[in-house]
Amino acid sequence: MAQHDTQQHFGKVAVLMGGPSAEREISLKSGAAILAALQESNVCAEAIDVGVDVFEKLQNGKYARALIALHGPLGEDGCIQGGLEVIGMPYSGSGVMASSICMNKLMTKQIWQGCGIPTPKYRVLSDSVDEDELIAELGMPMIFKPISQGSSIGMTKVNSKAEIAPAWVSAHQFEESVIAEQWVEGGEYTVAILDGCALPVIRLETPHTFYDFDAKYQSNDTQYHCPCGLSAALEKQIQALAVHAFDATDASGWGRVDVMLDKNNQPWFLEVNTVPGMTDHSLVPMAAKAKNISFNELVIKILQTSFKEDSEIISKKLTGQISAVCGAT
CATH class of the missing domain: 3.30.1490.20 (ATP-grasp fold, A domain)
Structure with a gap:
């Protein structure tokens, strides 16, 4: 896509990053990497460090859409998504309800239990x-x-x-x-989801007790195995279950599902991340690379998920108009 066409297609993009959560520093790193990828792809994009004036900045800046690179509460739990819906701005990834559900481990597990998805x-x-x-x-x-x-x-x-x-x-x-x-004693795995499809499974190996914050973002001794070492049949089974687990929460666009595999090869699903990290230690870019999707291509695909919001917002407006007409008759 030519530079002019790319800018016209997406319009002016706000990359939302930072924010007040405990994951602020990781969000800033994710946002910086995403911003660089967009600009290298000739997308007109600017960074916004999210604060109390974020919606004022978005409206005054005349942005066409937002790519959410926020991690943790207020950014990944439906709050920012709800505000964007109020001002009518399309955004990447999952909607309000799914974001709220997936940020809450209890709600996620309760839904999975109701669907028969194995969780500890x-x-x-x-x-x-x-x-x-x-x-x-x-x-x-x-x-x-x-x-x-x-x-x-x-x-x-x-x-x-x-x-x-x-x-x-x-x-x-x-x-x-x-x-x-x-x-759950066993191997730690993660499955990235992009546009309704599971990317190759990654097996995580760390000398830490588990895949903790340090192992995720700071340690250089964490090993990532992709191919993951499972049989083709078992990997396909886990991918299918991961998509089911993702869909059960109403998550959409892109994300990541974390799972343990016990000694009997029984998968146990732990959580869904609706805005996974996009740093140099992050898992979704690794899985995408295994499918020959470059980081820049991945970011464009994530931004592309914002277009579903256009149709949803239009649908809501039409529904409201129809309700008003029906109420008047």
Whole structure:
């Protein structure tokens, strides 16, 4: 596509990054990489570090659409998506409801349980934790997680009764809602989803206890295996289940589904990321590369997902007009 055609096709694009969440620094890195890719692809794009005046900036800047590179609460949980819908601006990735569901690990697991998608047993924790009862229900080890944080923030593996209270405190400092989840011993895998299709599965290997924040973004000893080493039949099965898990939450456009595979090759689905990282350590670009999709091409495909919002916004407006007409008759 020629430079003029590209700019005319997408219009002026706002890359939304930063924001106030605990994942701000990762978001800034993702946003910077995305912005560079768009500009190299001759898209007229500008960065916006998201603050309280973000919607004013978007309207005053006469942007045609937004590519969301925000991670964590307020950016990945439906809040920014809802604001963009209010001002009528198309945006990349999942909509309001799906973003809210996927950011909330409890809601995601409840939907999966209803759909028969395998996910580890869990317990929602309050201020008072009956440690013996928790151990009897989930066994040891287990893992504690804040319900609505990303990038493994606040997560702790618990190997003994004495570690329960400190793990709860670690998760609780980020939010009141905490879940304890049955630990799955086995391989860690992730499946990127793009335009309704699963990209090649990646197996993660880290000397850390699990694929935590440091292993994701800072460590140089994390290994990423793609091809993942599974049989073709098993990889295809996991890809199909990952798409099902993604669709069950109403997620759309692009994202990533994380899964564990136990010693019996039983997959256990953990969570959906609706705005995965796009840094030099990130998984979606790795999976795309395995399908011969360059980083710049990937970013354009992600931006392309914003066009579905055009039709949705038009549909809502038409529905409103029809309702008004029906109400007047």
